[in-house]
Amino acid sequence: MCYVCDAYGDGGLWYLNPKNYARQMYKVKKPGEKAADFGADPESQSGRRLGEIKNMRFTDREKFQELVKDANSKKGTGLFQIGQALPLQDAIKVVEMSYPVAAMMCICRKGVRAIEETNKDEYSCTGLGVGMFKWERWPERYRGGVHFMSVDEATEWLIKWNKKGLMHSIMTFGGAYVGGICNCDYPDCGSIRNRLDYGFEEGFLKSHYVAKVSYDKCNGCGVCVQRCQFGALKFEVTMDKANIDMFRCFGCGLCQTGCPRGAIDLIERMSVPALREVW
Amino acid sequence: MDIYPQIAIDRSKCTTPFDCKKCLQICPQAVFAVHAVKVERFVETDKKVPGNYVLAAPHRDKCTVCNDCIRVCPVDALQITVPSPV
Numbered sequence: 325m326c327y328v329c330d331a332y333g334d335g336g337l338w339y340l341n342p343k344n345y346a347r348q349m350y351k352v353k354k355p356g357e358k359a360a361d362f363g364a365d366p367e368s369q370s371g372r373r374l375g376e377i378k379n380m381r382f383t384d385r386e387k388f389q390e391l392v393k394d395a396n397s398k399k400g401t402g403l404f405q406i407g408q409a410l411p412l413q414d415a416i417k418v419v420e421m422s423y424p425v426a427a428m429m430c431i432c433r434k435g436v437r438a439i440e441e442t443n444k445d446e447y448s449c450t451g452l453g454v455g456m457f458k459w460e461r462w463p464e465r466y467r468g469g470v471h472f473m474s475v476d477e478a479t480e481w482l483i484k485w486n487k488k489g490l491m492h493s494i495m496t497f498g499g500a501y502v503g504g505i506c507n508c509d510y511p512d513c514g515s516i517r518n519r520l521d522y523g524f525e526e527g528f529l530k531s532h533y534v535a536k537v538s539y540d541k542c543n544g545c546g547v548c549v550q551r552c553q554f555g556a557l558k559f560e561v562t563m564d565k566a567n568i569d570m571f572r573c574f575g576c577g578l579c580q581t582g583c584p585r586g587a588i589d590l591i592e593r594m595s596v597p598a599l600r601e602v603w
Numbered sequence: 604m605d606i607y608p609q610i611a612i613d614r615s616k617c618t619t620p621f622d623c624k625k626c627l628q629i630c631p632q633a634v635f636a637v638h639a640v641k642v643e644r645f646v647e648t649d650k651k652v653p654g655n656y657v658l659a660a661p662h663r664d665k666c667t668v669c670n671d672c673i674r675v676c677p678v679d680a681l682q683i684t685v686p687s688p689v
Contacts, residue, residue: 381664382605435636438624463647464639511633521665 325594326529326603327400328408332500337532339408339418339494339502347454349501366498370405370527371514378522392523399526406496407506407515409531411577411590412482415492415505419478422452422502426470427481428459430506432514434467439512444471448485450478450505455497482507489551491576493528510553520554529603531575533590537566541587548579548588570599608668609684610634610660617680618653626658626672626681632665635672 325333332338343349377395381388395404410418419425427447433439441447451459451470459466473481482492482505490507493515497503510516519528535557544564549557556572557579559565566588568579580588593599620627620637627635636659639648648655658680660666666683673681 378661382607385606435638436627436633438621438627438637461644462642463645464642467647517662521662 326408326532328406328500328529331400337414338500339410339414340421342421344500344502345421345453346501349499350454350497350503366496367405367503370403373403374518374524374527377524378518381522396523396525402499404524404526406500406529407527408494408529409574409576410492410494410505411531411533411575412486412492412581413577414531415482415494416479418452418494418502418505419450419482420475424453424456424472425475425478426451426456426459426472427478428456428466428470429468430512431465432506432508433512436512436514440468442468447471448490448507450482450507452502452504453497455503486578486581489578489582491553491574491578493576508553516553525603530573530593531577532593533575533577534570534573534593534596534599535568535575535577535579535588536570536591537568538587538589539563539565541585542566543585543587545584547584548582551578551582553578570596571602606686607664608666609686610663610666611682611684612658612660613680613682614657616678617658617676619651619656620658621650621656623677625675625677629671629675631669631671632662632667634660634662634666636661 328338332341332344334341334343338344377388377391380391427444428449428451429441429447430449433448456470459470485507490509493506493508494502495504495506506513508516510520515528518524542565546559548566549559554572554574556569558567560567575590575593577590580590627637637656639656640654642648650656668683668685670683673683
């Protein structure tokens, strides 16, 4: 169990705890903070704090590394938005627990690649919970509109993006309030980038699973290699098999859902002693 | 000390980056970002109005100075300078 489970899980996985879907947890702000844009929501406050730290790398590299270390030591204090990788089956469970579920445009892709998503076939992000009822107030944030979905439609929709090769991650909106499921890839996704390029951990934690290749079943077709977003999966030429570095693996399950022979299993992170503290 | 490539964006020339998006989509390192200057309630910002969106290069530490963006820019608004080694 990760530290978010310790704090918000009540003995189970934090994102399967119904408490974390309660309206009362929506937009829990830290007191005394100055308002930013979009009504000073926890998302933009966290983004502003990260931005201030990241800007430091241009002027003082050592200070920047110190600040990243300091930010990582403050995990769980509510200063930063919590995100975590989710395998497909868990993402579907989250969608089943939320109401409403809405497809919307991805703000990271809009910012980094200027990709405009204007209809329900293009939307690649999911908004969950009461916040989505207010989308019309901020049409710039929900550019191109939103599309409210039933659980079945949302499940189909998650599977569609999974097949295309986007990995799911859960996003919070103040504390552990479950506010959305992103479908991410590198380098579009801000959270993945913050983790891989700059070392911020809280915005993008590893999932409760880790992928393992079964060498008996793998025939070395290489389909999984192009699906890994984290550089954890390589093709081992001499063995003619896929190879996963389990320390680097984020447990998103993209390689597992892509494998045509079922040669990759997602095993529980807690069942691997050396990976229990690797989040 | 700033050891990374400096990307100068002439915002008097680059006025509608969210509509043009050429440099944003060609960069192999995804160095650029675009954002709305002002976000208003109940209003979707018009990407064709000059000055509504601005271009920035927040990830310039990842820039390899391949100059693809300069080549593709229709208004010649970009300039990259590499700091000289000390």
